[in-house]
Amino acid sequence: ILNVEQSPQSLHVQEGDSTNFTCSFPSSNFYALHWYRWETAKSPEALFVMTLNGDEKKKGRISATLNTKEGYSYLYIKGSQPEDSATYLCARISNFGNEKLTFGTGTRLTIIP
Amino acid sequence: EAQVTQNPRYLITVTGKKLTVTCSQNMNHEYMSWYRQDPGLGLRQIYYSMNVEVTDKGDVPEGYKVSRKEKRNFPLILESPSPNQTSLYFCASSRTQNNQPQHFGDGTRLSIL
Numbered sequence: 001i002l003n004v005e006q007s008p009q010s011l012h013v014q015e016g017d018s019t020n021f022t023c024s025f026p027s028s029n030f031y032a033l034h035w036y037r038w039e040t041a042k043s044p045e046a047l048f049v050m051t052l053n054g055d056e057k058k059k060g061r062i063s064a065t066l067n068t069k070e071g072y073s074y075l076y077i078k079g080s081q082p083e084d085s086a087t088y089l090c091a092r093i094s095n096f097g098n099e100k101l102t103f104g105t106g107t108r109l110t111i112i113p
Numbered sequence: 114e115a116q117v118t119q120n121p122r123y124l125i126t127v128t129g130k131k132l133t134v135t136c137s138q139n140m141n142h143e144y145m146s147w148y149r150q151d152p153g154l155g156l157r158q159i160y161y162s163m164n165v166e167v168t169d170k171g172d173v174p175e176g177y178k179v180s181r182k183e184k185r186n187f188p189l190i191l192e193s194p195s196p197n198q199t200s201l202y203f204c205a206s207s208r209t210q211n212n213q214p215q216h217f218g219d220g221t222r223l224s225i226l
Contacts, residue, residue, distance in 0.1 A: 032212050043203060044156075046214030089156065100171060101146070101215070105155035 004092050006104035013080045014112050020076045021107040023090035027071035031095035035064055035075055038087045038106070047075075047088075080111045115140045119204050119218035126194060127226050134189045134221050136204030142216070143209040145187035146171070147179065149200040150220075156203065162187055163209060194225045 005024045013019045025033065032051045036044040048057040053068040061078045077084055087106040094100070117138045126132055138145065146161035148171075158171030162181040176198055178190040187206075191198060201222050205215040 034214060036215075043217035043219050044215075046216070049212050049214050051212050091156075100161065100169070101158055102172070103148075103156040103158075105153065 004090060004102050004104040006088075006090060006107050008107060009105070010108040010110070012110045012112055013077075015080055015082060017080055018076065018078045019080055019109070020074050021088065021109075023073045023075070023104055025071050025073075025090075025092040025102075025104075026094075027069060029094045030068045030071070030092070032093045033066055033073050034091040034093070034101065035073070036089040036091070038089055040086075044089060075107075077109070080109075082111045082113055085109060085111045115216070117204055117206050117216050117218035119202075119221050121221060122219065123222050125224040125226065128195055129193050132191050132194060132223075134191075134202060134204075134223070136187045136189065136218060137185050138187075138206040138216070139185065140206060140216065141184065142206035143184070144213075145181065145204065145206045146215065147177070147187070147189045148203045148205065149173065150203065151200050159189070159202075191223075194223075196225050199223060199225045 007022050034049050035047040037047050038044040048064045050066040055066040057064050063076045066073045087108045089106045091101045091103040120135045143164045147159040148156045150156050157173045159177050160179040162168045168179050203220050204218040207213040207215045
């Protein structure tokens with residue numbers, strides 16, 4: 001993996017169902033992974049920042065896991081609600097001594113009532 | 114209220130006419146950054162600054178300038194705008210450490226004719 005890649009690009013989920021999507025990134029020189037939630041016509045809002053292999057973070061019905069050795073992170077949403085409809089972005093920071101963030105292109109989630 | 118403020122929110126202008134997009138944060142954050150958002154390409158970092166008088170190129174710096182004379186302000190300057198700089202621009206700030214989330218402004222939609 002050379003860049004940050006997110007899959008799927010888009011997803012439609014029935015209200016009440018649980019779902020998950022993936023962020024893949026270069027595992028070498030890893031420092032931190034960010035997840036953001038971006039609603040239409042608004043600005044991205046931070047969900048999680050994770051740094052350690054095996055990290056798990058939770059915020060309400062949303063949780064994330066991190067595997068730095070194989071270069072992936074999963075975002076899980078339990079019991080999807082219409083307000084979960086948004087684009088979910090991940091961004092990677094390397095440990096080259098700078099703080100350049102590289103974002104994926106996002107997963108657009110639509111919850112069907 | 115903690116916030117990142119960008120101005121203007123919308124601008125339509127013509128090729129070659131210099132413009133500046135201002136960004137100001139009231140959280141005493143060391144790190145500030147500019148991104149552009151284009152369909153299918155995700156958020157791409159233009160420039161970032163780790164502190165006053167310290168700026169660095171992101172992934173797409175061509176055609177842009179920045180300055181960081183004060184901690185709270187990080188203006189984005191387009192000396193000679195061209196149509197390929199038509200985009201949605203976001204300013205963001207955070208504390209310096211790589212494990213701190215970015216706080217985003219509301220975005221500036223620029224159209225260069």
